[in-house]
Amino acid sequence: MNVRDSELAAGLFLEKGYKLVDSPEKAGIILFNTCSVRENAENRVWGNLGMLRKLKNKNPNLIIGVIGCMAQKFKIKLFEHSDLVDIVCGPSDEDNLPGLIEEFLENRNKILSVKNINKPRKEILPEYRASEVSAYILISQGCNNFCSYCIVPYVRGREISRKPENVIREIKGLAKKGVKEITLLGQNVNSYQYGFTKLLKEINSIDGIERINFMTSHPKDATEDLFRVMAELPKIVKHLHLPLQSGSDKILKAMNRGYTAKHYLGLAAKLRQIVPGCNLTTDIIVGFPKETKADFKKTCDLVKKIKFDSAYIFKYSPRPPALSSKIKDNVTQKEKERRNHILLGLIKKYSR
Numbered sequence: 001m002n003v004r005d006s007e008l009a010a011g012l013f014l015e016k017g018y019k020l021v022d023s024p025e026k027a028g029i030i031l032f033n034t035c036s037v038r039e040n041a042e043n044r045v046w047g048n049l050g051m052l053r054k055l056k057n058k059n060p061n062l063i064i065g066v067i068g069c070m071a072q073k074f075k076i077k078l079f080e081h082s083d084l085v086d087i088v089c090g091p092s093d094e095d096n097l098p099g100l101i102e103e104f105l106e107n108r109n110k111i112l113s114v115k116n117i118n119k120p121r122k123e124i125l126p127e128y129r130a131s132e133v134s135a136y137i138l139i140s141q142g143c144n145n146f147c148s149y150c151i152v153p154y155v156r157g158r159e160i161s162r163k164p165e166n167v168i169r170e171i172k173g174l175a176k177k178g179v180k181e182i183t184l185l186g187q188n189v190n191s192y193q194y195g196f197t198k199l200l201k202e203i204n205s206i207d208g209i210e211r212i213n214f215m216t217s218h219p220k221d222a223t224e225d226l227f228r229v230m231a232e233l234p235k236i237v238k239h240l241h242l243p244l245q246s247g248s249d250k251i252l253k254a255m256n257r258g259y260t261a262k263h264y265l266g267l268a269a270k271l272r273q274i275v276p277g278c279n280l281t282t283d284i285i286v287g288f289p290k291e292t293k294a295d296f297k298k299t300c301d302l303v304k305k306i307k308f309d310s311a312y313i314f315k316y317s318p319r320p321p322a323l324s325s326k327i328k329d330n331v332t333q334k335e336k337e338r339r340n341h342i343l344l345g346l347i348k349k350y351s352r
Contacts, residue, residue, distance in 0.1 A: 001185050002068060004136040006033045009067065009097055011126025016098045024055055029063045029101060034070035036151050039317040042070060049082045056084050063087065063104060067094055072155040075114050090114035091141070091156055095124050117157035118142070123166055134211075135179045139167055139199065140186035145218065147245075148256045149285065151319040152187055161186075161193035168202055175208030184214040190221035197229045204233040215241045220258035222267055227274040238275055242267065243283035244311075247302030248295035251288050254324070261302055268306045279309045284343060287316040287336030289327040296339050300346060307350040313343045 009031065010020055021027050032048065035041040045066070056062050065087035066078055072090035079085055086108075087100055093113040100111050121141060129135055142157040143150075171182055182203070189196055203212055212235045217226070219242055230236050246252050247261050271278055284299060303311075315336040318325035 001136075001138070001187075002033055002035055003130075004138055004185060005068065005091065005094065007128065007130055007136070008124075008126060009033065009094055011128030012095065012098050012124070014128050015126050018098075024052065027062070029065070031065045031067055031097075032070075034066060034068040036069035036073050036155055036319065038314065039319070045070060046081070049084055052084055063101065065089060065097075065100075067091075067097070069151070069155040072114050072117060073151065076112055079110055079112075085110070087111045088114065090117060092117050092119050092121065095122050117155065118160070119157075120160050120162075123162075125170060129174075129179075132178055134181040134183070135174050136183050136185055137167060137170060138162065138185050139189060139192055143187035144191070145188065145258070146256060146323075148254060148323040149288065149316065149319060151322050154321055156187070159187065159191065159193075164194045164199055164202065167199065168206070171203055171206055171209060175206055178208075180209065181211035182209060182213070184212070186214075186216070188216065188218040188221060189214050190217050190223070190226065197225055200229055200233060200236065204235045210235060212236045213239065217242050218258075219243070219264050219267055224270055224274065227271050230278070231275045238277060239279040239281070240271060240275075241281045241283075242271075244299075244302070244306075245283060245285050246288065246291070246295070247299035248291070251291050251295050254290065254327075255285075255288065256323075261298065265302065265305060280306070282308050282311045284311055284313045285316050286313060286339040286343060287331035289316070289324055289329055289331070291316075291331055300342065303343065303346050303350070308347060310351045311343070311347045313340055313347070315340050 024030055030052065032045055034045050052064060056064065063086050064084050066085055067089045068091060071078065071088045074081065075088065078088045087104055089097060089100060090113065093115055096113065100113055104111050140159055140161045142159045143152045144159045146153050186192060192199060200212065203209065217240060222242060230238065244264055245255055245257060249260050252260060268280060271280065286296065318329055
């Protein structure tokens with residue numbers, strides 16, 4: 001989703017006559033499109049910002065901006081953390097980025113633009129795409145789930161679905177330009193307001209589009225109807241990314257995930273029954289607060305039963321103001337790394 005947001009930002013500037021350059025040394029404007037889902041992502045931004053000090057000293061007119069989730073999370077504190085930053089712009093205001101640059105150039109005063117995160121994005125779609133044959137399509141923004149470890153609702157706002165006619169118009173336009181493959185994006189595509197399976201059927205009928213991907217699906221909203229549509233529609237890639245997060249019901253409840261391990265196991269079995277050979281991938285968090293060795297074993301046992309084709313495994317880190325950040329992070333870093341290593345070994349064993 002951040003790749004698509006970066007593409008949109010680049011397109012806005014290109015339409016104003018700017019050019020993309022391939023190194024910071026050649027740039028007049030450097031924008032960091034940021035993520036706050038993991039602490040490590042934020043740390044990389046802080047480090048990369050610090051590395052620009054020599055460049056800023058050499059070129060005082062260089063404009064440095066921070067956009068995306070960290071902008072919405074830290075707001076004015078970004079200026080306090082790094083005096084190199086000139087512009088801070090949240091996700092809902094990114095359609096005005098060139099205007100913010102022009103405003104900054106008039107008086108060189110630092111600009112903070114982090115307004116209402118719950119406002120729908122404007123249907124402004126620059127022509128620029130990084131690829132000529134594949135494209136990312138946002139069908140929704142934000143999230144309503146409030147998983148206890150997740151910062152997304154706080155920095156991306158509540159879930160807002162794009163109208164299907166706008167999505168279809170965008171895809172048809174891309175197909176006419178030679179795009180063959182699309183990936184539909186949303187924090188939870190299953191809860192698309194206007195009917196996700198209905199949207200898939202409409203896209204499947206668009207001439208020129210040959211492959212349809214989508215992510216991410218939420219287990220509490222994944223249905224047998226979705227699996228049947230995946231099996232029936234020839235253009236849908238037979239792959240489902242279905243984040244598990246934990247195999248322990250106690251931890252799933254603490255995470256506010258809205259399903260049990262048994263429910264997830266049933267979904268995996270139903271998927272493979274209805275869509276034979278379907279590639280099933282997942283996300284798992286290790287070391288969530290109060291996750292015992294017994295809880296972790298339940299996750300390992302479920303992984304052994306399901307045999308995922310691949311998985312992203314993350315060591316838990318608190319993400320204020322998400323609710324779990326208020327619980328003591330009582331699993332040591334060493335133990336998180338041990339559990340991470342064990343799960344990586346299991347996934348490697350079963351992946352293909």
